[in-house]
Amino acid sequence: MSNTAVFAGELKGFLRFLVQELRPRGPWLTPFNIISIPTIIVGLIILYYRFTLGLGSVTNLSQQYPFGFWIGFDVMTGVALAGGAYVVCFVVYVLRLEKYHCIVKVTVLNGLLAYIFYSGALLLDLGRPWHIINPIIGNSFGYNSVLFLVSWHFLLYMTVLFVEFSPTIAEWAHWKKLQTFLSSLTLGAVIIGITLSMLHQSGVGAMFLMAKPKIHPLWYSEYIPLLYFVSSIFAGLSMIIFEGTISSKIFSNLIGPKTHHSHNEIVLGLAKGAAITMFVYYFFLAFIFMHGDKWKLIDTSWGYWYLVEVIGFVLIPCFMFASGVRNKNFGVIRVASVLTILGVILNRQNICLIAYNWNIANKYYPSWQEIVVTLMVVFVEIWVFRWIVTRMNVFSKE
Amino acid sequence: MEFYSYVNIFETKGLAYLLLMSFLVLGVLLIRYLSAPEKKDSTRTERKSVH
16 A cells, blocks of 8 residues: 555545534533623624724724723733743752642643634734734844833743644644654643743733833833733732632642642642732732832722722732632632732733723723624633543543 | 932842842742641541540
8 A cells, every 4th residue: 555545545544523513512601601602603704803893893992092801801811820831840850849740731732722712813903914924034123122022022932832732632633753752842842831921920020111101100110011020920820729720620630639639739739929029920910019009099980990909809819719728728729829810910901901091081991892703712712622622631530 | 528328229130139039039938838847637536546
């Protein structure tokens, strides 16, 4: 038999396997499906109008507000919440804390999907989405701009996350040799991934350095890149705790008994990391506040709003994490993780939307279409995540 | 003759130094609090078998 015939046979077999795997499994009428399917359909209809009639037909974006809810939530917040992937990889592959090895695959998958969907949502927000190729090919682009760095980093980091996750795909497709080869790339990919992540998490914040006159002084600081980087650490850790809690209930049949048993121990470790980084972040904010001599701004409505964010969504969850770890109270840790996620969302929305152009009369409010499309992106990501984890060996079977 | 005049702590870096010191002290306390030996779980009660 010739090589071509063997290859054709292999390809045919793989396509048959793929078709079989694409078939839906499990019940259709679940609460999540009932909510997500109509939202996705409406979102697709809105996107049709967005791409045929332009951004103005479905969004409230304007020249004063070029960054809307799609950028503010999907890109700015989504990237921060995906920070768990580089943190866990650092902990497992660099610090060699093997205890967390069983959550590496699922965390990397979450990171990969978050970057694909949330960075991919950038395409919806660009007036001319086909120009997204410009920074990659170096066409009419400022090489010194932060956006140039961020776009390259997003692209490279997505590739790196895919390389990190690729052994699982090869295992699912029964490509043994390829799996061995891809597994050998993991450590290199992890080191590159951590470097890229640290730089672009701060890079996303650095994009706001040029918007000094537009951002309220309580939120603007020359240290925004540092704050974005540090907040991405506890945002990622909180997201792992939150997702892990849901996954351990919904996909409990896919998780091995040993991993199930060690889940609480892992949550305690992650909560401890979150408490320490939030403590450091809080003091960074306090230093920046004092260094900038912002006392006069605190007794205003903006000041009270700032205190709600800093005390309600940084300091209180920090204490809750610490208390939860000390007393092994997992309920408190879960509530703290939700508060932290809400706090990171609020912080990014404050910088990007709420406290942005704070002194102009025509404020931006997202249209219902923007909110539906954002929900659509989140739901599609969850659908893809569910499809992958129910077919591939993502959760540890031990 | 020299006169002493009190400086405004808000205008100088005095407050920043105090904050830095409290950060270091509280940081140590936080680490100690988180690394302290396990508390006995009050919800778990050992049952002695009665023969």
